[in-house]
Amino acid sequence: MAGMMVMFIFFHWARFLFKRYQLRRGSSTSFLRVSVGISRRARRLLLRKVPGFTSVGHALVFLGYLATSITVTFVNIDWSSLNNWAKRLGWIAASNIALVTFLSLKNTPLAFLAGYSYERLNILHQVIGYATVTYTLIHAVVYIQAWHQTHSLKQLTERNQVMGIVAGWAMLIILATALLLRKLRYEVFYIIHIVMYILILITVGMHRPLISTRTLVIIIFTASIWVADRILRFLKISLFGLGNTATITPLPHGGTRIVLRKSSRFAVPGSHCFLWIPGIRMAETHPFTVVSSSPLEFVIAARDGFTRDLHEFALKNPGRSLRASIDGPYGAAFHMTGVTKVLFIAGGSGASFSLGVAVDLVRKLGDSGSTTVEIIWVVKEQETIQWYANELEILNSTPIVTLRLHYTRHSSPSSLNTPISLPLPDTKRDSLSLNETALPVSATDSDEGDIEKHPEKASHSTPSIFMKPGRPDIAAVIRETVDKADTHDRIAVAACGPDSLMEVTRKTVAQCIRPDGPSLELYCEQFGW
Template structure:
C-alpha cells in the first residue's frame, strides 16, 4: 500500500502535468490571438483612411452644392488642411509623411502584439514561437497589399500601385520577424541540447522557406530596378514555393497556422483567377496596332476597351506575338479607341518597339486586364495643374484632353499643362494632342527640354514613309524605368505644327505659387504630377506649402515612377 509521500508525489506530478497542459493551451490561444490582434490593428489603420477619405468626399460634395457657403464646415476644413499640409510632404526613405506615420503605427502595433501576453517561463522558446505567428500574420498582410483587385481601391481611393510601398515595408518586416524567429529558436534549442530537432522534416522545410524569403528580398534590392521582369517572375515563383513550404512547416490543422496559410494562398489565387478571366474575356476579337515613334516610343491602339477605362488609369497589356507569358502595366491616354504610348527600355518594351519598327502599322492579337488606378474627377476643379517629366506625359496628356471633352463649351475650368522632356523630338509623341491643347483658350501649355534637338528642327514631323524606314534606338535605361512600365502610355501621330520648348527645367515653385495667388478663396485647385523622383519631390513640397487654412482648396495627385 503506497505511503502518504508516494501519493503526494504522484498528486504533485499529476497537478504539474495538468498545469503544463493548461499553460500550453493558454500559450497556443495567446499566439492565435496575436494574429487576430495584428489583423485588427491593420484593419484599424485602414478604417482610419476609409473614414478620412469618405468624410472629405462628403464635406466637398456638400460645400460644392452650397457654392462654398457652408460656414459650419470651415473649422473641420481648416483642420484637414493643416493635417494634409503635413502628410503629403516627402520624407527621407518614405514617399510622404503620411506613409511614414502608417509605418510607425504598423511598427508600434507589431511590437506591442509580439510582447503582449507572453509566457516568460522559457523566454527564448516561447518568444520564438510568437515571432513565428507574427511572421504568418505579416505574410498575410504582404499578400493582401499585393492584390491587384483590392477592396481598398474603392474604400480609400488607394489602388494597388499606391499601396506597393507598404507592401515592400511589410515584406521587409516579414523577413526580419522570420530571421528573429529562426535565430531565437536555434539559440533555445542549443541551450537545452535539442539541436537535433532541426533535422526533422517540418523544420527542414521551414528553414528552406526562410532562405527563400531572404533570396526574394535580395532580388528585390539588387535586381528589381535593373531587370524588373526577371525580378517579377522569380518573385511570384518564390512566393508560391514559400507558401507551400510554410504550410508544410506547420501542417497540424489543430494548431491553425496552416489554416491561415491556406487563406493567404486562396486570396492570392483568387486575384490571379480574376485577372486571368478578365484577360481572356478581352482577348476575343481584340487586336493591337503598333506604330513606332521617335526616341524609342511605340503607339499601341487596341480594338476593344473596357467600359470603365478612363484616361489616367492603367491596364495590363498582353501581346502574345511579342511575349506570350508576360503582361505589363501602361497608362491609358484615350479610350475611344484605347490608346497607349510605350517608351522602350528593355525586356517587353524593347521587343514591342522592335516589332513596331520592323513592321509599322502591323496588327497583333492582344488583350488587356484592367483598368486599375483611382484618379479624381478633374472636371470638378476650377484650376488644374498638370506636371509631367518625360514619359509621364502619358498620364497628363490624356487627363488634359479628357477634361476638355468633358467641359465642352464650359469656361469653369482652366488648365496649366507643364511637360519637360530630354530631347525636343519626344514632343512628337503627343503632337496632335498638343495642338488640341494649344488651340484651347482654357489651356496654357508650358514645354521644356533639358537637351538640344538631335535634328535640324525642334520637332520633326514624320511621314509614313519616314516611319517605315526609321530605326530608332531606345533611350538609355534609368534606375526607375524597369520598375514602372506603367509610366509610359498614350497615342501620337504626325502633325504639321512645330513646337519650340524652352531650354532647361520649369520652375515648379513659381508656377504653382502664381496660380494659387491668383485663385479665389472658393476656387478648387488640383495639382497632378507624373515623373521622376526629383520632380515629384519638388511638386509635393510646393503643394504642401500652399495648403493654407484660408484660401483656395488644393489637392495633390501623384503618379510616382518606380512603384
C-alpha cells in the same frame, strides 16, 4: 493594421462626403470654416517631406505599423521559455505573409474603399515584406537557441522543421533578388518572386500542418485571396483577348504607339492596364498608362526588356497588328468635381497620364468657362512631342487650355529653337506662343537659343507649337497659380514624372496650402508612394 485600414477608409469617405456637402452649401457657415481650416493645416503638415520618406503622412503609416509590430512582439508572453517567444515571432511572420499578399492584390478592395490602388500600396508591400523576412529569421534563431539550451537540436531534422527551413531560404532568395535584381532585371526578379512565394505558402503550410495551430488557417486564407486575384486577372485577359489585336507603330526617339481593337468600358485616360502581346513576350504582361480609351491607346517609351523588344519590332514592322489583350484597368479615380483650375505637370512619358486625362477632361467640359486647364510638359528632345500629336492638337484648339512645353536637350544643331510642326489649328497657335514665353524658368537654365530673346530665328517658321529650352521653375508656377486664385477657387495639381519633379511638386503644394487660401488638391501618379 486592419484598424489602420479602417481608419483610412473612414477618412477617405468622410472627406469625399464633406467635399460634396461643401460644394452644395459653400463655406459660409462657421462649422465649415473651422473644419476646412483644420483639414488644411493637417494636410499642409502631412504632405511635407521628411528624410527617408516621401511625406510625413507616409512616415506616420510606417511608424504605426512598426509600433503595432513591436507591441505584438513583446506583449502578453510567458517568458519562462524562449519557445513561447519563438512561437509568437512565427505567428507574426505568418500574419505578415497574409498582409503582404493582401497589399499585392491587383484587384484590391482598397481601390474602392480607400482610394488606394495596388500601385500606391506597393511601397508598404515592400516594407512589410522586409519585416516578414526579419521576423522569420529571428523566429528561427530564437528556436535554435531554445533547443540548444534544452539539448533538442535534433528536432531540426524533423519533416515539418525541414519545411520551415526551406521556407526561410525561399524568403532569403526573394530578399536577395529584391535588392540585387529588381531594378536591373525586373522580369527575372518577378519570376523568381512568384516561384519562391508559392514555395513559401506550401512549405509554411507543411511546417504547421495542424488546423489547431491556426497558422494553417492563415496560409489557406492567404492562398485563397491570391489565387482568386490570379483567376480574375486570367479571366480578364481571356475575355479581352477574344478577337483582339494591337496595331504597333514606331515613334521617334524610342517611342511606340499601341492601338487595340477592343477595349474595356471601364478604361479611362489616366488609368493603366497590363498589356499582353504574346508575339513579343509570350509569358509576360506589363503595365502602361491609358492615353485614350476610344480606341484604347498606349504610348510606350523604349527602355529595356519588353519595351525595347516592342520598339525594335515596331521599327521592323511599322503598322503591323499582333494578337493582344489587357488585364485591367487599374488605378484610383481622379475626381475633379467643382474644380476651377487644373494644373497638369508632366515629365517625359508622364504625358501619357497628363495629356490623356486633360483631353478627357476638356471633352467633358466643352467650352465651359468654369474650369481652366494649364499643362506643363518637360521633355528631353523636342521631337518627343510628336508622340502625342493627336492629344496636343485637341488641347491646342481648346480655349480653356494653356500649353507650356519645355525641352532640356538639343537633338541636333539644326534643331535649336526650331518650332515643332504639328497638324494644329491656326486659331490657337499665336496664343500658344505667348503663353509659352510667360512661364518662369529656373535661374540655372541656359537662355542660349531662347525663341523669346531671338525671335528672328522663328520668324520664318510655319505655324507650330513653340517649345522653350530649359527646365521650368515648377515651384514658381504653382505659387503663381495659387497667388492669382480667389479664396473660393478650387485648384487641382496633377503630376506625373521623375522622382525629382514629384518631390518639388509635393513640397510646393504643401507650402501653398493655407486655411485662408483657395482649396488645393494634389494627385501624384507614381508607382508606389
